[in-house]
Amino acid sequence: MNEFLAGVGVDLHLETDDGEGRRVGLERALRDAVRDGRLAPGTRLPATRRLATELGVSRGTAKAAYDQLVAEGYLTARQGSGTQVASLPSLDADAPEAAARARTPRFDLRPGSPDVGAFPAAAWLRALRRAIATAPLLAYDYGDPRGRIELRTALSGYLGRARGVIAPPERIVITSGYVQGLALLTRVLDGAAIAMEDPGLPFHREVVRRNGGSVVPVRVDERGVCAQELGDLKAVVVTPAHQYPTGVTLHPERRRALTDWARARGGLIVEDDYDGEFRYDRQPVGALQGMAPGQVVYLGTASKTLGPALRLGWMVLPPHLVDAVADAKLHSDHHTESIGQLALAELIDSHAYDRHVRACRLRYRRRRDQLLDRLAGRHDVRGIAAGLHALVEVPDEEVALKRAEAEGLAVGHLADHWHTPGAGRPQGLVVGYGTPRERAYPEALEVLGKVLEGA
Numbered sequence: 001m002n003e004f005l006a007g008v009g010v011d012l013h014l015e016t017d018d019g020e021g022r023r024v025g026l027e028r029a030l031r032d033a034v035r036d037g038r039l040a041p042g043t044r045l046p047a048t049r050r051l052a053t054e055l056g057v058s059r060g061t062a063k064a065a066y067d068q069l070v071a072e073g074y075l076t077a078r079q080g081s082g083t084q085v086a087s088l089p090s091l092d093a094d095a096p097e098a099a100a101r102a103r104t105p106r107f108d109l110r111p112g113s114p115d116v117g118a119f120p121a122a123a124w125l126r127a128l129r130r131a132i133a134t135a136p137l138l139a140y141d142y143g144d145p146r147g148r149i150e151l152r153t154a155l156s157g158y159l160g161r162a163r164g165v166i167a168p169p170e171r172i173v174i175t176s177g178y179v180q181g182l183a184l185l186t187r188v189l190d191g192a193a194i195a196m197e198d199p200g201l202p203f204h205r206e207v208v209r210r211n212g213g214s215v216v217p218v219r220v221d222e223r224g225v226c227a228q229e230l231g232d233l234k235a236v237v238v239t240p241a242h243q244y245p246t247g248v249t250l251h252p253e254r255r256r257a258l259t260d261w262a263r264a265r266g267g268l269i270v271e272d273d274y275d276g277e278f279r280y281d282r283q284p285v286g287a288l289q290g291m292a293p294g295q296v297v298y299l300g301t302a303s304k305t306l307g308p309a310l311r312l313g314w315m316v317l318p319p320h321l322v323d324a325v326a327d328a329k330l331h332s333d334h335h336t337e338s339i340g341q342l343a344l345a346e347l348i349d350s351h352a353y354d355r356h357v358r359a360c361r362l363r364y365r366r367r368r369d370q371l372l373d374r375l376a377g378r379h380d381v382r383g384i385a386a387g388l389h390a391l392v393e394v395p396d397e398e399v400a401l402k403r404a405e406a407e408g409l410a411v412g413h414l415a416d417h418w419h420t421p422g423a424g425r426p427q428g429l430v431v432g433y434g435t436p437r438e439r440a441y442p443e444a445l446e447v448l449g450k451v452l453e454g455a
């Protein structure tokens with residue numbers, strides 16, 4: 001739904017998702033308008049009564065939204081002069097941010113990031129306030145390298161019910177995102193050869209190498225990683241819920257083959273569950289870890305559900321690895337920042353995290369459907385059952401990318417993901433549908449459609 005904030009001349013794009021509610025939708029729309037400069041600093045906003053009438057919401061809803069944004073610092077309210085847009089120096093004059101914005105392509109369908117505009121700022125602020133108000137004094141001191149017990153306990157319950165992970169709090173280590181978990185494990189494995197999916201994320205291969213490991217490619221086919229090819233390797237990193245970047249869900253037969261390999265050879269499975277919450281065709285596929293908790297290290301992250309900026313991830317370890325990983329964490333950075341951990345624990349315990357994930361799932365599903373509406377029947381689109389990206393097959397990747405670039409459209413290149421690039425590889429574009437702001441998405445899809453039709 002598009003609405004017009006008359007008098008100020010701002011198109012507010014008040015979109016409310018199921019489960020989100022009008023007040024939260026209004027807060028988000030106003031916050032976005034301030035952040036991206038459509039509401040300039042000093043702009044005087046209409047009185048709550050008028051805003052409520054224009055938008056067809058109650059006056060209480062309009063007032064609550066203003067109050068929230070005043071509390072967050074986006075608006076100021078002064079007796080006599082009404083509510084105005086605050087001056088935000090970090091948004092106005094932050095040179096690196098401005099440079100980053102200038103580098104941003106016109107249409108961004110690159111994979112990797114969620115819709116950061118959906119970050120639940122109000123709920124996070126509430127959780128942070130509560131966390132600070134109730135934190136014991138010792139929370140401000142050095143703590144357990146595994147992380148705060150409040151968060152490990154909250155995650156233990158959440159991962160059990162949402163992802164089928166067997167996760168006693170004493171076997172969880174909180175990390176600075178997935179990437180730190182991978183780095184710590186590589187160090188603990190002490191130079192071992194680690195199998196990684198081919199294709200896979202080049203950045204993660206580099207993380208393994210820089211932490212002393214060597215990388216062995218393992219093939220991925222239409223059933224997922226070829227577990228039968230692992231032989232006597234020590235460890236394998238996999239993305240079973242939604243293979244990155246092909247989007248394949250690991251077939252039940254391969255899940256079994258993988259756990260059989262680990263049991264028979266003493267191998268370790270490293271499960272990267274980066275977007276497992278977002279499954280669209282049925283209930284999320286449970287984590288592999290639940291089938292073999294003694295053989296699997298489960299790694300999860302808040303990067304897709306909340307935002308990469310938080311740098312919050314978690315590892316659930318088999319008993320024999322807990323002490324070694326906690327020791328590696330201690331010698332890396334003592335432990336992850338504590339107050340953010342307490343806020344996330346609060347978000348999970350209050351069920352605001354579940355509500356947010358549910359609302360995001362609906363939104364991404366809608367985006368996935370829009371992508372299919374635009375491309376289906378004309379192009380082969382894979383990996384659509386889950387996650388925030390799909391793989392679109394093309395006859396010639398280079399040609400498609402040149403056309404995309406000419407249109408100001410950025411997408412992922414399948415070619416970048418092979419361990420050894422070369423002729424004869426399948427050709428495809430990795431299309432992320434998490435990143436664009438809601439109002440920019442339909443146009444980005446139109447451009448993608450045109451690019452593919454011409455390629």
Ligand SMILES: Cc1ncc(COP(=O)(O)O)c(C=O)c1O
Pocket residue numbers: 112113176177178179180201239244272274300301302303308312313
């Ligand atoms: C395959 C894969 N794994 C994990 C992650 C999450 O990494 P982190 O938690 O370090 O942000 C991502 C993020 O893009 C990813 O693409």
